[in-house]
Amino acid sequence: MKQYILGVDxxxxxxxxxxxxxxxxxxxxxxxxxxxxxxxxxxxxxNLKSEIDQLIKNHKLVYEDVIGLGVAVPCPVKNGYVFSxxxxxxxxxxxxxxxxxxxxxxxxxxxxxxxxxxALGENESLDMPYKNAxxxxxxxxxxxxxxxxxxxxEGSMGYGGEIGHIRVFDENEITCGCGSKGCLExxxxxxxxxxxxxxxxxxxxxxxxxxxxxxxSVFDAAKDGDNLANKVIDRVAKYLAISASILAMIVDPEVxxxxxxxxxxxxxxxxxxxxxxxxxxxxxxxxxxxxLAKTGNDAGIIGAAYLVSQQIxxxxxxxxx
Amino acid sequence: MKQYILGVDxxxxxxxxxxxxxxxxxxxxxxxxxxxxxxxxxxxxxNLKSEIDQLIKNHKLVYEDVIGLGVAVPCPVKNGYVFSxxxxxxxxxxxxxxxxxxxxxxxxxxxxxxxxxxALGENESLDMPYKNAxxxxxxxxxxxxxxxxxxxxEGSMGYGGEIGHIRVFDENEITCGCGSKGCLExxxxxxxxxxxxxxxxxxxxxxxxxxxxxxxSVFDAAKDGDNLANKVIDRVAKYLAISASILAMIVDPEVxxxxxxxxxxxxxxxxxxxxxxxxxxxxxxxxxxxxLAKTGNDAGIIGAAYLVSQQIxxxxxxxxx
Numbered sequence: 001m002k003q004y005i006l007g008v009d010x011x012x013x014x015x016x017x018x019x020x021x022x023x024x025x026x027x028x029x030x031x032x033x034x035x036x037x038x039x040x041x042x043x044x045x046x047n048l049k050s051e052i053d054q055l056i057k058n059h060k061l062v063y064e065d066v067i068g069l070g071v072a073v074p075c076p077v078k079n080g081y082v083f084s085x086x087x088x089x090x091x092x093x094x095x096x097x098x099x100x101x102x103x104x105x106x107x108x109x110x111x112x113x114x115x116x117x118x119a120l121g122e123n124e125s126l127d128m129p130y131k132n133a134x135x136x137x138x139x140x141x142x143x144x145x146x147x148x149x150x151x152x153x154e155g156s157m158g159y160g161g162e163i164g165h166i167r168v169f170d171e172n173e174i175t176c177g178c179g180s181k182g183c184l185e186x187x188x189x190x191x192x193x194x195x196x197x198x199x200x201x202x203x204x205x206x207x208x209x210x211x212x213x214x215x216x217s218v219f220d221a222a223k224d225g226d227n228l229a230n231k232v233i234d235r236v237a238k239y240l241a242i243s244a245s246i247l248a249m250i251v252d253p254e255v256x257x258x259x260x261x262x263x264x265x266x267x268x269x270x271x272x273x274x275x276x277x278x279x280x281x282x283x284x285x286x287x288x289x290x291x292l293a294k295t296g297n298d299a300g301i302i303g304a305a306y307l308v309s310q311q312i313x314x315x316x317x318x319x320x321x
Numbered sequence: 322m323k324q325y326i327l328g329v330d331x332x333x334x335x336x337x338x339x340x341x342x343x344x345x346x347x348x349x350x351x352x353x354x355x356x357x358x359x360x361x362x363x364x365x366x367x368n369l370k371s372e373i374d375q376l377i378k379n380h381k382l383v384y385e386d387v388i389g390l391g392v393a394v395p396c397p398v399k400n401g402y403v404f405s406x407x408x409x410x411x412x413x414x415x416x417x418x419x420x421x422x423x424x425x426x427x428x429x430x431x432x433x434x435x436x437x438x439x440a441l442g443e444n445e446s447l448d449m450p451y452k453n454a455x456x457x458x459x460x461x462x463x464x465x466x467x468x469x470x471x472x473x474x475e476g477s478m479g480y481g482g483e484i485g486h487i488r489v490f491d492e493n494e495i496t497c498g499c500g501s502k503g504c505l506e507x508x509x510x511x512x513x514x515x516x517x518x519x520x521x522x523x524x525x526x527x528x529x530x531x532x533x534x535x536x537x538s539v540f541d542a543a544k545d546g547d548n549l550a551n552k553v554i555d556r557v558a559k560y561l562a563i564s565a566s567i568l569a570m571i572v573d574p575e576v577x578x579x580x581x582x583x584x585x586x587x588x589x590x591x592x593x594x595x596x597x598x599x600x601x602x603x604x605x606x607x608x609x610x611x612x613l614a615k616t617g618n619d620a621g622i623i624g625a626a627y628l629v630s631q632q633i634x635x636x637x638x639x640x641x642x
Contacts, residue, residue: 076604083605132477146571148469155573156453157606162570165603167563170491180566180603242488245501249483250467250571252476282486282501283397284404285478 004028004065005309006052009072009114009300010044011035012087017048017055018301022067025124025305027298031055040089049102063104068312070304071095072114076158080111083157108315110308116152116161117303119145122257122293124306130254134247135293136163136240137260141177142185146251152307164189168242187239190215190262197232204228219265233265233272241276248285259293266292325349325386326630327373330393330435330621331365332356333408338369338376339622343388343633346445346626348619352376361410370423384425389633391625392416393435397479401432404478429636431629437473437482438624440466443578443614445627451575455568456614457484457561458581462498463506467572473628485510489563508560511536511583518553525549540586554586554593562597569606580614587613 003022008015018030033051036043056066073095075085080096095111103109112120119135131150137143144163146153153160164185165178176183186192193215201210206228208221221229244256258270270290278286295302324343329336339351354372357364377387394416396406401417416432424430433441440456452471458464465484467474474481485506486499497504507513514536522531527549529542542550565577579591591611599607616623 130477148474153469153572156451156575156609157573159570159573159604159606162573162603166567166570167601168488178603180601183603246487246567247571249480249487250568251474252478252480252483254477280488280501282483282499282504283480285480288477 002065003067004056004061005068005070005305006055006066007070007072007301007303007305007308008048009117009304010048010088011074011114011300015044015048015051016298016301017051018298018305019055019059020302020305022309025302025309027302027305029055029059030298030301035088041093044088045098045102048099063107066107068108068110068305068308069099069103070117070306070308071099071109071111072117072300072304073111074114076154076162077111077113077116078154078156078158080109081158108308108312110304110311112152112154112304112307113143113145113158113161114300114303115143116145116154117307118143118259118293118295118299119147119161119257119303120152120306120310121295121299121303122259123147123150124310125295125302132251132253133255133257134161134163134244134251134253135257135259136243137293137299138188138258138262139260140190142188143260146247147253148251151310163243163247166243166246168239168246184239184243188236188262193218193232193236193262196235197228200228200231215262216264219262219268223268233269234276237269237272238276238280240273241280244273244277244288244290245280245282245285248288249282252285253288256288256290257293258290259295259299263292323386324388325377325382326389326391326626327376327387328391328393328622328624328626328629329369330438330625331369331409332395332435332621336365336369336372337619337622338372339619339626340376340380341623341626343630346623346630348623348626350376350380351619351622356409362414365409366419366423369420384428387428389429389431389626389629390420390424391438391622391627391629392420392430392432393438393621393625394432395435397475397483398432398434398437399475399477399479401430402479429629429633431625431632433473433475433625433628434466434479434482435621435624436464437466437475438628439464439580439614439616439620440468440482440578440624441473441627441631442616442620442624443580444468444471445631446616446623453572453574454576454578455482455484455565455572455574456578456580457564458614458620459509459561459579459583460581461511463509464581467568468574469572472631484564484568487564487567489560489567505560505564509557509583514539514553514557514583517556518549521549521552536583537585540583540589544589554590555597558590558593559597559601561594562601565594565598565609565611566601566603566606569609570603573606574609577609577611578614579611580616580620584613 142164146161167182463485467482
């Protein structure tokens with residue numbers, strides 16, 4: 001009998017659900033709907049349940065066919081527990097316990113941070129997954145995930161892999177969204193990229209249409225040889241390289257994976273990061289390769305499916321969930 | 322029958338050997354001798370063997386009483402393999418294999434980096450070892466060890482926990498011993514501390530006798546309220562706090578342990594680091610405590626004994642060494 005796994009990605013804007021073959025972790029179908037904005041402590045779980053009911057019905061399945069539910073959430077998670085989730089108005093909530101109330105007990109539930117799950121999903125999707133890998137996601141924010149010995153490293157409070165908030169430049173007057181200063185996200189997040197472009201454009205010429213400024217327009221201009229745009233992207237690449245050099249001296253991964261919306265800039269961005277990394281890397285760590293993430297927008301649901309599959313396999317060995 | 326474990330710490334200057342009870346990892350006796358300076362690729366192993374022969378003879382033991390030999394070396398190590406050890410003129414050497422030639426096959430051999438082993442030893446010596454812990458050792462150099470799920474994190478090439486070389490300040494003209502710039506060691510290593518003291522003393526008064534300048538004299542003056550000395554120590558504490566804030570966003574440990582010779586400054590140093598850490602820490606990671614290392618100069622041999630003990634226990638479970 002074929003068995004299935006559900007992978008869910010709860011974001012601040014949308015919620016995605018994917019249904020996967022439990023053996024191959026192949027994505028069979030997915031749906032997406034708006035994240036409820038009111039009474040998020042309960043309405044998210046209620047909506048999730050009714051959407052999943054519908055999805056499995058559409059596939060002529062019943063809950064007995066489903067063995068696991070993996071869930072990605074946009075905040076630090078420790079053993080399924082969320083201390084605080086600013087994007088979703090959750091505090092001190094045991095997400096696994098809350099979800100388990102709505103689903104039959106045969107369905108194993110695992111929850112982790114979305115960027116950590118993206119890291120797991122990217123790594124496990126490879127023909128030969130790495131033992132140690134680091135994913136850096138570039139989007140509105142800068143996130144990350146650290147894989148150690150094939151598993152997500154959550155850390156003691158769930159901050160493992162919060163790479164966007166490692167301090168990479170000397171304090172200035174601008175405070176990061178996290179309340180601190182000098183964070184990688186302040187340079188490499190969307191806001192940082194656009195702000196620096198605007199700052200430079202005050203005193204320098206550029207082919208970028210400043211009335212339609214977007215991260216994509218900066219990358220497009222850089223690819224076309226615009227000096228100002230290249231200065232902006234070089235700064236992004238330099239601080240990503242510095243962060244990678246730090247990660248190499250702590251995690252020492254076999255690979256750095258670059259994901260998130262901004263990574264659509266492709267090999268142009270990777271080449272720039274690698275150039276800077278060669279000069280920033282310590283000792284013999286300069287060989288660690290950078291690669292582009294491949295799972296795109298499905299990273300969260302794929303990673304969530306792999307997580308619960310991984311944990312089901314472990315529990316079969318140890319006989320304990 | 323009582324069984325024993327040997328813990329060895331091979332340093333650039335001295336080699337220490339400790340003999341431990343294999344159950345309690347209690348140190349029974351230790352010896353120390355100069356590291357041979359010639360033909361290090363073989364003479365270290367030969368000297369080690371003859372000193373160990375003598376030590377077990379002194380305790381009226383035979384090799385059948387010894388079940389493990391743990392060895393700390395002053396360079397990155399991956400699965401017992403050393404790519405390069407600048408302190409000892411070793412390159413591309415399988416240390417476990419080399420040592421196994423000299424010892425009976427009943428003796429299990431494990432090798433790892435000295436600071437990583439110090440981290441393991443400190444953690445395992447606690448009544449309740451932490452799952453995730455970071456040790457920062459302050460001495461001539463700045464080293465470190467990262468414990469994840471109770472084990473040393475070596476990383477893919479053995480650079481896991483090379484905390485002295487994370488980049489914490491913007492490039493300047495001075496190159497670190499590692500060949501890069503902006504390393505933590507450049508500020509918090511002995512050389513960095515003394516150099517900054519001398520620089521400040523050119524233009525400011527101090528009670529420090531600059532003809533007898535030492536790291537201890539700087540700490541002593543700081544404790545006595547000397548302004549210049551406090552400025553120096555505050556800089557050390559600030560950059561250690563910055564590094565800890567970075568480690569909190571990657572490793573997210575339950576504790577930071579401060580060891581090495583400079584840590585003899587005691588709670589005076591810890592208090593200063595904690596003060597800076599409170600303002601550098603991101604999100605809710607400001608609660609992670611700092612504690613002083615307790616095993617002192619024996620950290621390497623104790624950690625080496627714990628490592629081989631840990632690996633013997635694992636191999637008993639899995640039936641594979």
